[in-house]
Amino acid sequence: MDNTNKEKSDGFVNGDAVPSEEIKSPFLIGVAGGTASGKSTVCKKIMEQLGQAEMDHTQRQVVSISQDSFYRELTPAEKLKAQKSKFNFDHPDAFNEELMYETLQSILKGHKVKIPSYDYRTNSLDFENMLVIYPADVVLFEGILVFYFPKIRDLFHMKLFVDTDSDTRLARRVPRDINERGRDLDAVLTQYMTFVKPAFEEFCSPTKKFADVIIPRGADNTVAIDLIVQHIRDFLNNRSYLGSTTNMALYMNMDLCGNVGDGAVGADAASGSGNGTYNAIRRFSTLCKELTMKGNVFFETNKNLPHH
Numbered sequence: 001m002d003n004t005n006k007e008k009s010d011g012f013v014n015g016d017a018v019p020s021e022e023i024k025s026p027f028l029i030g031v032a033g034g035t036a037s038g039k040s041t042v043c044k045k046i047m048e049q050l051g052q053a054e055m056d057h058t059q060r061q062v063v064s065i066s067q068d069s070f071y072r073e074l075t076p077a078e079k080l081k082a083q084k085s086k087f088n089f090d091h092p093d094a095f096n097e098e099l100m101y102e103t104l105q106s107i108l109k110g111h112k113v114k115i116p117s118y119d120y121r122t123n124s125l126d127f128e129n130m131l132v133i134y135p136a137d138v139v140l141f142e143g144i145l146v147f148y149f150p151k152i153r154d155l156f157h158m159k160l161f162v163d164t165d166s167d168t169r170l171a172r173r174v175p176r177d178i179n180e181r182g183r184d185l186d187a188v189l190t191q192y193m194t195f196v197k198p199a200f201e202e203f204c205s206p207t208k209k210f211a212d213v214i215i216p217r218g219a220d221n222t223v224a225i226d227l228i229v230q231h232i233r234d235f236l237n238n239r240s241y242l243g244s245t246t247n248m249a250l251y252m253n254m255d256l257c258g259n260v261g262d263g264a265v266g267a268d269a270a271s272g273s274g275n276g277t278y279n280a281i282r283r284f285s286t287l288c289k290e291l292t293m294k295g296n297v298f299f300e301t302n303k304n305l306p307h308h
């Protein structure tokens with residue numbers, strides 16, 4: 001994630017209200033996948049293709065947030081362990097689930113939130129450099145365990161899983177951790193074998209089944225990224241027709257499940273004003289099915305509709 005929205009701050013304050021006429025409840029997209037699978041790169045590409053990356057962060061329609069900002073603060077004893085690569089950062093207990101949930105709820109209410117950035121070199125949250133997340137139309141939330149916690153999983157309107165093979169992921173993680181996260185080779189490999197790989201198998205990989213869309217090969221899969229970008233574009237272009245995010249999410253989820261074209265449900269949802277959206281989504285759905293057959297992207301028939 002870029003850091004242009006960093007702000008010096010002395011606290012972790014969330015939920016600043018915005019004037020009521022500006023309240024936007026965003027379409028919330030979860031992006032999960034193993035370490036170094038390309039989650040951040042996929043989000044960056046989506047932002048770039050939507051022309052959001054270079055935009056002033058206060059004006060963005062699409063924003064991306066990392067789950068790293070929700071690591072819990074370590075005790076002094078845990079910090080010592082972390083410095084010796086003996087702390088498990090891939091276990092669900094390493095995260096502050098409540099704070100993650102409350103923050104996402106604030107975001108869904110259209111509030112501006114502030115979250116700390118994460119410093120991998122010190123294994124700690126950086127409250128000096130708070131990231132300000134302004135209300136947006138679409139929010140991407142990426143991380144290894146974003147689908148692990150049921151309460152959090154249920155908040156997403158759409159769930160993507162970046163599926164990159166583990167050799168590629170390790171080959172990418174080693175140089176990244178050495179060059180960008182201040183580690184040495186021995187530490188990276190020890191941590192990987194002791195914690196990262198077993199935790200991926202136990203906690204992350206099983207969450208793939210919750211995904212609506214699985215992206216094989218991560219950011220290399222330009223076809224899948226184009227499709228997702230098109231989906232978001234449709235959302236942004238048509239949001240005003242259907243009004244609420246709930247209606248749009250209902251519409252889009254039905255479409256991904258292949259039900260919109262089946263009759264009255266989709267047509268009813270479009271009642272009066274949404275025929276353009278209806279047709280656009282039907283075309284998109286047909287394209288998705290063709291591409292699924294060619295192995296570019298997998299669409300799961302996840303029928304969990306958002307609960308709000």
Ligand SMILES: Nc1ncnc2c1ncn2[C@@H]1O[C@H](COP(=O)(O)OP(=O)(O)O)[C@@H](O)[C@H]1O
Nearest residue numbers: 034035036037038039040041042172176219220
């Ligand atoms: N398709 C790709 N080809 C080559 N390198 C990539 C690709 N996708 C990601 N990377 C590199 O791999 C590393 C991990 O990617 P990143 O997107 O940060 O993964 P994640 O967010 O899943 O940890 C980064 O150094 C990134 O530049």
Ligand SMILES: O=c1ccn([C@@H]2O[C@H](COP(=O)(O)O)[C@@H](O)[C@H]2O)c(=O)[nH]1
Nearest residue numbers: 034035036089090120123124143144196
């Ligand atoms: O202090 C820390 C915190 C996390 N990690 C590792 O980071 C990855 C998650 O980030 P990705 O960008 O998805 O790779 C996780 O596997 C942790 O092991 C760390 O090494 N140190």
